[in-house]
Amino acid sequence: MTVAASEAYGRGRFARARRGYDGVVLAVPVTVPYQRYSIEAAPWWMGKALRALSEGAGISHREFDGFSVASFTMGPDVAIGLTQHFGLSPRHIDHVPMGGAAGIVSIRRAARAVQAGDADIVACVAADTNRVDSFRHLLAGFSRFSQDAVYPYGAGGANGSFALIARHYMDTYGARREDFGKLCVAQRDNALKNPNALMKKPLTLDQYMSARPIAEPLHLFDCVMPCAGAEAFLVMREETAQELGLPFVRLLSAIERHNAFSEDPVQVRGGWVVDRDELYGMAGVEPSDLDFVQTYDDYPVISMMQFEDLGFCGKGEGANFVRSNTFTIDGTIPHNTSGGQLSVGQAGAAGGHLGITEAMRQLLGTAGGTQVKDAELGIVSGFGMINYDRGLASAAAILARP
Amino acid sequence: MSSNLLASLASALGGGEVRIVDLTHTLSPDFPVIVMPPELGQSAPFRMERISRYDGGGPAWYWNNLSFGEHTGTHFDAPIHWYTGRDLPLNSVDTLPPADMIAPACVIDRSEQSAKDPDFLFTVSDVAHWEDQHGRIPERSWVLLRTDWSKKSGAAYANLQADGAHTPGPDAEVMRFLVEERGIIGLGTETIGTDAGQAGHFSPPYPAHHYLHGAGRYGLQCLTNLDQLPPTGSLIFAAPLKIQNGSGSPLRVLALVQD
């Protein structure tokens, strides 16, 4: 299936071997602690992140000659306007409106820019504010297809759409709520070790099972909590990091794929399937070599799909894979070690960057309470943009300790 | 001399020896109007639409726009109203000689007969009977036909049946007689028209209209309070609106009565 899919979608007849990401590194993971609601605007959170990047790198923010931004709430501004807001003068600029895939897409673009010398230091920033009632407006006007064909049907937002995907996945592959619950409970356990997580109370499987329904079969703890916050990091060449004396992690490989498998009547897989052989091939590693996994966990069913689509198990085996593994920091598969969006909170477009900064800390050895012992190699995945009935964007990257 | 006369009248009005009787119905939207076959033109009923009432349309004042046909409510018929009077001089309400607006009245009571028969016809013999008691009808007098029809309302007042309205009124001969032999100034009735409800079947049709207006005389209809007038001795004030080329108009009809 993978080979056929690769032929259909991935390697067109003009394809050639991709160039590697040799010499590209990530440094200075930044998290601006989240708040459930904020009276501030998105640029306030971006400014905090940029300042933390500057302090972390020990240079002025004016020396960032690349700027890549992701946000749902920065309107009416676009990236270029923000350069004036923050006093930046970049020669590489990017706005990546791809939701949960934005972080990895930013890395890919920044990596090629620094590799080619179009930029030296790219600041990748994702930030969103969350005002009372702003989430409703975001849902109502998310996309034309969503506005025309989804939101008027009960206005469930992403919950309603993923409920349809989850119900179908459960019906088709025999996954149970308990299986999703196991992932959520493990992530909560991880989150209790992360001071930045908004969720501070332990979660039991009983509590998970008996929580109030949000959109059947999804219940309260299947859903992320929208909040305000920011995540950021720097992309640069290895020599630049060394010159600045910054600890860094290496980018081994990265993929992205959009609107794959549009013929599937209901989404059961993401675009990772098309490109995963290349992902592991470029990095020269196997799934079993990875010390931790940061999936995009807007809903646990999507994490389960990523286990399948990123090659940890076959299609439809996600539930069994979950049943036969443990996912806490000390588990057989350390997963969403920060607690993930489900327990840290979803700061809008920063949700896709959360796994990246957490992966960087794991590999830099600065993860503190959530540190996986001897973590040297990890995978981080992004997913997003439920434009109509399915998430369109999928992306993944493999990062390594130098 | 004349100033003394008016002073005496004023004094009599003040002292109550002379009463004013209002012979007018209130103009309201639900007062019946004459009905024509629906494919013909219709008289607009009385309508009142607010311009403002101390509100956004006029903060300190109250006023309305009115609309109605010329022959609505208690109203006056001028000679030009009927084809027989179309070529007469001074035949519309605006040219009506002011002298004709004040005239004495003879009130002929046929209320009992009308109560028994809605199609009661007022005839020359009724006039003769009245004249036996009260003397000859003077020239240029109003003849007011009392039927007490004004005490009815709504459907009973219009009394429309499948074959048309059934209301009392004059026959053709009495109209010819009153106009030609007595020289009356006009006929006043309590019903919707000066003619009887079934007068379309008379010869000529609608004889009150035919003879009155053909001779330059007038009609008053939808009168009320005729039961408060004596058979003779009352003075009628009937001044229609001065509408250019108007065929009639609603008006206030007042009667002076000396007790």
Added chain:
Amino acid sequence: MTEPLPKPKRKNPLARTNQPLLPPSSRSRKAHGFTRAAAHGRFMLQRCDECGQYTYPTRDACPNCLSSNLPFRDAPASGTLLSETQIGVTSDPYYRERMPWRAGLVKLDCGPTVVAHLHGDCGGPGSLLTLSLQLDRAGQAVFFGKPLSETPHMEDDRQLRELTADPKHRRILLTDGRSSLAPPLVQALKKAGAAKIFVGIADRWKPFDGRAALEIIEGVELVDLDLTSERSVQDLAKDIGAKVDILINTADHVRQVHLFDAGAAASARDTLDHTLMGLMRLAQAFGPVVRSRGADGVNSAAAWVNVLSVHALSSVPQFGIHSASQAACLSLSQWLRHELRQGGVRLMNAFAGPLDAEWFQTVPPPKLAPKTLADAIVDGLKRGLEDLYVGDVAKDLEARLLDNPKAVEREAGQ
């Protein structure tokens, strides 16, 4: 199994009347292709004229061949339920009052997958469904999935009733009891379960034949209503305005005069007073209270119906003044529809061909039996439609106007 809708209790006078809210109403311009289909009770989808594929959601280019030639075409309305959910939580105020809400993903037999509202009697995933396009409370088109065959009390389904103006348990005002339409309309509404039917009579002092027959029907109450009198209309609204759940304006005024006749202007004024101004007076008196009761329980205000002539759509010289008045009424009804929509109340225009009644005596057949029109109006209410073309003449004119309005204009009066 749908629970039969219980007869609503009398309103608690101490309770606040629930204010109407609307479901999300933003749509792209293209999506209004569905609005047209739903307004007329049709099931249509965009279908590529070049490659023949149906597509959804609405697009500006075919994803299969990139043709921009994507007209809305009638489409088969059957499909299979792929997945479903009961939405329990939303930030949208309208749906928040109506939780839980059943919605599903339906694979249409003609290709596309649609999100649809689901009838309570639909089976789970794998079930075969019939889809329809309905107008929701915001006046926007939505897909609704029903079981293939009728189920008991199907029309009482909570979610479906939001998408219709079913007369069941509702109180109706017919504005003109003298209309030949009144008797069959009263019968049809009673059969549909209307709780009460007020029938307006102008000029009670003018007798009419049908009066006795109307008066003896249980649930019918004759009320004074003269559309040419502002006071009459206002007075009735003061009495029963808050009890009118469906208002059906049956008033008409047909007079044949020639445009150059001396009395034509007076006749036009008279006709406009009965029709256009009558509708205006009704709208002013009943519009505010009807709009405010759009979410007032089982017997909330649901619809306003104008019975219009197809002459509204293109003038017929023999009925020139009537045509002008109906066109004016159509325009006013669109204004009124906009206002009522804010209360979740729908406005339906029933365009009728010449009725088999006195004022169209000289018109050759086919003519529309009043009963046919009455049944179509009640059917339209049950289906929640917005525009009805009733009878052969009306349907013919609709089709011809769509084809070539200039031809209709030239051929009129020939």
